[in-house]
Amino acid sequence: MSFDDFDLDHIPSNAHRLYRLIHDLYVVIDAGDRDVLEPFGLTPSQYRVLVLLDANYGQRLITLSDRLLVARSTITRLIDQMEDAGWVHRVDDPSDRRAQHVALTPMGLALRNQAxxxxxxxxxxxxxxxxxxxxxxxxxxxxxxxxxxxxxIIENDSQKK
Amino acid sequence: MSFDDFDLDHIPSNAHRLYRLIHDLYVVIDAGDRDVLEPFGLTPSQYRVLVLLDANYGQRLITLSDRLLVARSTITRLIDQMEDAGWVHRVDDPSDRRAQHVALTPMGLALRNQAxxxxxxxxxxxxxxxxxxxxxxxxxxxxxxxxxxxxxIIENDSQKK
DNA sequence: ATGCAACAATTCGAGTTGCAACAAAAATTT
DNA sequence: AAATTTTTGTTGCAACTCGAATTGTTGCAT
Structure with a gap:
């Protein structure tokens, strides 16, 4: 990764420069996150889930999907991983048999706090x-x-997910 | 995709709020890009390559990799796709037999300008x-x-890529 | 000049993600 | 109350990306 020649002079408008900077910033921040979380064995996605499980009562999968702006299936698989790792466990929702709650295990809570x-x-x-x-x-x-x-965006695709 | 409850009140510090906003902004901007580029049959990644090929003389693959902040192997595959689509073509670098240049075809140039x-x-x-x-x-x-x-980041991983 | 490190590009394998299709369970309509 | 629609979560599949290993080439050091 070489970080030379990132000048913005050739970019035609301020709007476009701003756009480019937001993109680059995101990439750099994401790389920084990976560095920080890697010692804990966490990916950024797993970390974001863990943080949302802050409170001790569980979150529903659909809630995680909505708040993290990722597909439901992604959450399913993330939780699968984290359950295998012993950080979280699924609990059936007594009031809605379709739904499940995801809650932190003691190990998950400890990891969450450290990370x-x-x-x-x-x-x-x-x-x-x-x-x-x-x-x-x-x-x-x-x-x-x-x-x-x-x-x-809401105007454009009022349905979806 | 539901866009409710994205308040930042519960976030402890301004630094963290800023961090969250950059992340969210990126997600929203990326979604907007996909909407704009989809009619042209372009993904955001392909589009970014196309734009860098602005000038008529080709760019080297490694240059694209550096400027777009993606792995070299990713560029290889992107160019494969775009070559199959007829938008770009590879040209051997006469001064360095390791390297290749990627240049726009007439079709690629037309697409680039429209997109x-x-x-x-x-x-x-x-x-x-x-x-x-x-x-x-x-x-x-x-x-x-x-x-x-x-x-x-450079301090942390001085090698790589 | 010869050997060795660095570099450009590719291939391969693995991990992540989203979408479509699905099953089961609610919620709504009629 | 029955039928239809919506919702929740899962699975299969395809697309995308990265890192490691590989090949061929260049440039540097001794």
Whole structure:
């Protein structure tokens, strides 16, 4: 991976430059995440599930799918892995026999806490490149963009999943 | 895909909120890209390659790999696909018999221009949520972050790829 | 000049993801 | 109440991506 010549001069518009930067940022952040989580034997996806299981009462699979913006089948397989690893276990929902809850095992909870602390520290470190004031400004920008973009997508494909 | 309850109140720090927003933004932008490019029969990856082939003289595969931040083997397969589709063709580098150049065919150039126009329009539209001044400010933030994060990664894995 | 490390591209195998099809169970319609 | 539709989770399949191993080539060092 060589990180030379990433200048944006040749890009025609600011909108496009912004687009390119968001993409590159995501790639770099994801790579950083992998580095942090790898010692715990966690992939970023597994980690995101683990974090959502924060509370001790379980989450339904469909809830995980919705919040992580991934397909239901992906969650099924992720939970399969994590159950095999002994981090979580499925519990039938007594009020809806279609549904299941996923809850952390003691081992899963311990792992979650350790990984969370390490990841949180790493996030603070990496995002700390920007001062607190700049971070706040960025958050405001993003919230506006995310809200606007979501609406467009919802307009386009009102069904799906 | 349900877009409810994406509040950030429960997230402990601004750094973490920022992190979450970048991730979400990427997901939403990627979904938008797929919608725009699908009518052209292009995936986002293929499109990114096509755009880099802007100039008429070819790019080397390793250059594409570096600029798109993907593995070399991925580029090999992408170019395989695109060559089968008739959009690009490989040309041996006369000065280095290890290397090859990838150049657009007339068909590839036509496709590139059409897709580019459509995508550019979409980008302007989507990023237009923010005014020109805000976009410029965001670009400055991102450039700082990207530069800093890249350095950390380079420190960690100096070899690779 | 010879040997050795670095480099460009490919192939192979494995892991991840999404979509479509499915089964079972609710919820809604009529 | 019966029939239809929706929902929840799973499975099979295809597409995409990466890392490791491989081949051929270049460039450097001794």
């Amino acid at each position: 969370y602390a390490a990841h949180e520290h790493s996030i603070e470190d990496r995002m700390g490149v920007l001062g607190e004031r700049d971070q706040q400004r960025l958050i405001d920008f993003f919230l506006r963009m995310r809200a606007a973009l979501r609406n467009r | 580019y126009a459509a995508h550019e329009h979409s980008i302007e539209d989507r990023m237009g949520v923010l005014g020109e001044r805000d976009q410029q400010r965001l670009i400055d933030f991102f450039l700082r972050m990207r530069a800093a994060l890249r350095n950390r």
